[in-house]
Amino acid sequence: MTAHVALDANLHKHLKLNSAKVEEMGADLHMIPVVVSEFMKLVVQFPILFTKHADTGAFTCICLTGFEEGENLFWQNAEFDALYIPLNVSRHPFFVGSDDTQNNDYVICFDTDSQILNTEEGDAIFNADGSASPVLVNAQEQLSELLIGEKQTSAFIEVLLALDLLVPLALEITLASGESKTIKGLYSIDEDKLNALNEHQLVQLQANGYLQAAYTQVASLGQIYGLIQKKNQRDSAPNPWMQQ
Amino acid sequence: MTESIKHIVVVGGGTAGWLTAGRIAAEHKENQAIQVTLVESPNVPIVGVGEGTWPTMRSTLIKLGIREDDFINQCDVSFKQGAKFAKWSKNIEEDFYYHPLVLPQGFSKVNLVPHWQQQGVSQSFSDAVCFQEALCEKGLAPKTIRNPQYGAVANYAYHLNAGKFSQFLQKHCTSNLRVKHVLADVRSVTENELGDIAHVTTEQAGDIAGDLFIDCSGFSALLIGKHYQIPFNSCNDVLFVDNALAVQVPYEQEDDPIASHTISTAQQAGWIWDIGLQHRRGIGHVYSSAFTSEDQAYADLSRYIGRNIDDLSVKKISFDSGYRDKFWHRNCVAVGLAAGFVEPLEASSLVLVELSAQMIAEQLPACRSVMDIIAKRFNDTFTYRWLRIVDFLKLHYVPSQREEAFWQENRAAHSIPESLKELMHLWRYHPPYDHDFTSNNEVFPAASYQYVLYGMGFKTDLSLYRTNDAEMALAKEQFHLNKMNIAKAVDMLPTNRELINKIKAFGLQAI
Numbered sequence: 074m075t076a077h078v079a080l081d082a083n084l085h086k087h088l089k090l091n092s093a094k095v096e097e098m099g100a101d102l103h104m105i106p107v108v109v110s111e112f113m114k115l116v117v118q119f120p121i122l123f124t125k126h127a128d129t130g131a132f133t134c135i136c137l138t139g140f141e142e143g144e145n146l147f148w149q150n151a152e153f154d155a156l157y158i159p160l161n162v163s164r165h166p167f168f169v170g171s172d173d174t175q176n177n178d179y180v181i182c183f184d185t186d187s188q189i190l191n192t193e194e195g196d197a198i199f200n201a202d203g204s205a206s207p208v209l210v211n212a213q214e215q216l217s218e219l220l221i222g223e224k225q226t227s228a229f230i231e232v233l234l235a236l237d238l239l240v241p242l243a244l245e246i247t248l249a250s251g252e253s254k255t256i257k258g259l260y261s262i263d264e265d266k267l268n269a270l271n272e273h274q275l276v277q278l279q280a281n282g283y284l285q286a287a288y289t290q291v292a293s294l295g296q297i298y299g300l301i302q303k304k305n306q307r308d309s310a311p312n313p314w315m316q317q
Numbered sequence: 318m319t320e321s322i323k324h325i326v327v328v329g330g331g332t333a334g335w336l337t338a339g340r341i342a343a344e345h346k347e348n349q350a351i352q353v354t355l356v357e358s359p360n361v362p363i364v365g366v367g368e369g370t371w372p373t374m375r376s377t378l379i380k381l382g383i384r385e386d387d388f389i390n391q392c393d394v395s396f397k398q399g400a401k402f403a404k405w406s407k408n409i410e411e412d413f414y415y416h417p418l419v420l421p422q423g424f425s426k427v428n429l430v431p432h433w434q435q436q437g438v439s440q441s442f443s444d445a446v447c448f449q450e451a452l453c454e455k456g457l458a459p460k461t462i463r464n465p466q467y468g469a470v471a472n473y474a475y476h477l478n479a480g481k482f483s484q485f486l487q488k489h490c491t492s493n494l495r496v497k498h499v500l501a502d503v504r505s506v507t508e509n510e511l512g513d514i515a516h517v518t519t520e521q522a523g524d525i526a527g528d529l530f531i532d533c534s535g536f537s538a539l540l541i542g543k544h545y546q547i548p549f550n551s552c553n554d555v556l557f558v559d560n561a562l563a564v565q566v567p568y569e570q571e572d573d574p575i576a577s578h579t580i581s582t583a584q585q586a587g588w589i590w591d592i593g594l595q596h597r598r599g600i601g602h603v604y605s606s607a608f609t610s611e612d613q614a615y616a617d618l619s620r621y622i623g624r625n626i627d628d629l630s631v632k633k634i635s636f637d638s639g640y641r642d643k644f645w646h647r648n649c650v651a652v653g654l655a656a657g658f659v660e661p662l663e664a665s666s667l668v669l670v671e672l673s674a675q676m677i678a679e680q681l682p683a684c685r686s687v688m689d690i691i692a693k694r695f696n697d698t699f700t701y702r703w704l705r706i707v708d709f710l711k712l713h714y715v716p717s718q719r720e721e722a723f724w725q726e727n728r729a730a731h732s733i734p735e736s737l738k739e740l741m742h743l744w745r746y747h748p749p750y751d752h753d754f755t756s757n758n759e760v761f762p763a764a765s766y767q768y769v770l771y772g773m774g775f776k777t778d779l780s781l782y783r784t785n786d787a788e789m790a791l792a793k794e795q796f797h798l799n800k801m802n803i804a805k806a807v808d809m810l811p812t813n814r815e816l817i818n819k820i821k822a823f824g825l826q827a828i
Contacts, residue, residue, distance in 0.1 A: 129823040130462035239828060258463065260828070 079170060080181045082203045090166075090208050091195035094188055096153035099162035103139030106161050108222025109229050109282075112289040114157040118147075120300060121293040123230070123239060123260040132230045132239070132260065136293075137300060140246065140254055146303040160222070164215045166190055181216060229283050236274055238262045238287070244297070249305040264291050318686040322528040323350050325681075328503055328517065328540060329533030330357025331364065332479055333653025333670045335486035337531055339381045340674035341681065342494035351681075354497040355490070356517065356525055361502075363483055364535055364634065364654065366563045368592050368599050369397060369579050369664035370474045372418055375467045377671045383489060385466040386824040389817065391485045393478035393594040395575045396459050396813055398449050398471060400663070403582040406774045407718050414441055414772025415578070416663075417449035418472040420764045422802070423795035430748035430767055431782050432792035442771035446795070448802040453578040455807060458816035466825045470806060474664075476579070476592045476599075499525065503534075506544040513648040513685075514540065528685070531677070532651040536658070541641055541651035549657075551639040552707050555732055557608070557723065558587045558660045561634045562618055563601035564626060577813040581662065582621065585609060586723040589621050590661060595817060603660050608723040640703040645692035648685070650677060657703060662713060665706050668760070673699065698758050708737040709761050709769075715741065716773035744770060748777050 119136035126133050138145045147155045166187035172180045198209045233239050240263040244256040278284040327338045338355045345351040399417035406412050421429050429446045444450045449471050459473035490496035501519035509515040516526040532540035541547050580591040587604030602618040619626045640657025652673040682688040714727035749766040
């Protein structure tokens, strides 16, 4: 049974984190939720887009890593072959939970089922004196960036919606095989609408650093071609069995 | 005569009044010279049993500038995907058919009726050609939380709380559309030298003058009936029901499923409507007083609900079926119950309000001298529409095999309009299709006639029907596509209740 428990220096002092297994968590994701503070790192390789949450219909921000469910085109030879791994992958196996007993403070939780944490292999997460090891300190920083980032990203999306900047993206791609695919349910900032904002609206966007984020998202659309190229390469890669 | 039409006075504050006032005000929002005033009696309650709409309500609400999630949250709204008619053909439990809101698969390419009939009609027509029946049978919603406002997976209309809807529209029209609201009882009407209405005199607010008066005063028809004495064309000889007993039944559990269609169940001398809103069902027995008594109708209603209903407040409404000889006379036009009423079998009441409001708003006469031309056009259009609606409602009765006197009399030749007789004769050899309905003002598409006719067990004689291989292949493909669409939609759609709960929690996106 999967259980989510709060990390505790006493109960979990022997746990080790096997970092080799962390990136595996993204192996079959074709979209990964991202936050605004990651945009500058993501834009180097990933298309950044918006989609709607299946349960709430609310817009969320994602980077696209594949064209169909279960396909991460960055997952090659058993590794996440990218210059930057999105926080929502690298944070594993930890996530933020709220502690109901203490004024809803945030606590670090983990999944007891996760193979990443074990007592044999990897780096200790607590020092001998019970303090956080560098591994845990790094995790705390990532979770804190995500927590703040999620709020910022919601606020960013709210401004985009208020300014009517988001439009559905009709993503039609044609692969080298001649097969064409239509990917539905994705949204982007409309470049023309962004360029047509008046002075007052631009100031509104700039105030929280959203203007740069908006242009970064638009610029990232070019990475869709990079992703198509990855897809074509994967499709044309010879089957190892037949390789000479 | 060449003075522009500036001041429009709507008399009556039910759904008809507010929809009409709002539609005109929204259309002319930019034109500051045009003022809409709505006069509403503080003493006359609205009839308020009109709770089923057509999909047209979506475009009407968009025109009014209303957010769909606000409307859903504030008017107890649920989604409606058509109507299920139970026991209309035969008085047995297994007998039912659907009149959905989605056209038969590939309707513009091929008429599926002959191909369905040749398959041996083992599967109902509506289920074989349209994916919506499966959604209704499973209580599924027509869209998901990811669809934007007014966006759909399957075409849909609404079930709504008419009382709350009037209040909601009132607030929207007065706060956002500059409609002036006057609470006063109209006591008399004064004409000018031409015979137009110059002003109405109210008890509380004195005289209210206007260039165009819209009579939305309900059954009392203060302007078109009481004042102008425009005759009422009764169609009681075609449509026999003349009374309704309406009741509101709360759900037993807060999260009981909400039916995603109107359920109409035939009775010995009429039928019962059943409309699921968020917190209650609105149920009513429409019956003919010539064929049953009020006590019996009450007992039948109670039996349908499955319990004693003496603790509930049962509202009785008596009505004549029919419509005005003309709707627009001089500078007065009637909309809603003042214009006419027929049994709510196909929820025609609100859609006629919307269509009337649309035509008045879009063709608002520039000045008095052209008003009679628009009025004539309006009268021709709506007379045609009423005639078609009466024919279409009668179609629900004529093919029935039920044996009670009410049903037998419904099949008597003298009670069937000539226009319908002619079509039904044609359909004995030709299945209904678009070429049967060529006016720009049709209310129901040919597909609706197909759903009802073949749902009722009607058979077209196909011995003289000509088809070909290409058409047969096309038809086969459509039946297959319909099966695929059913599987796809059933897989992705939440239940009606689930979606409504989500909309209340999260709202709907604009895009």
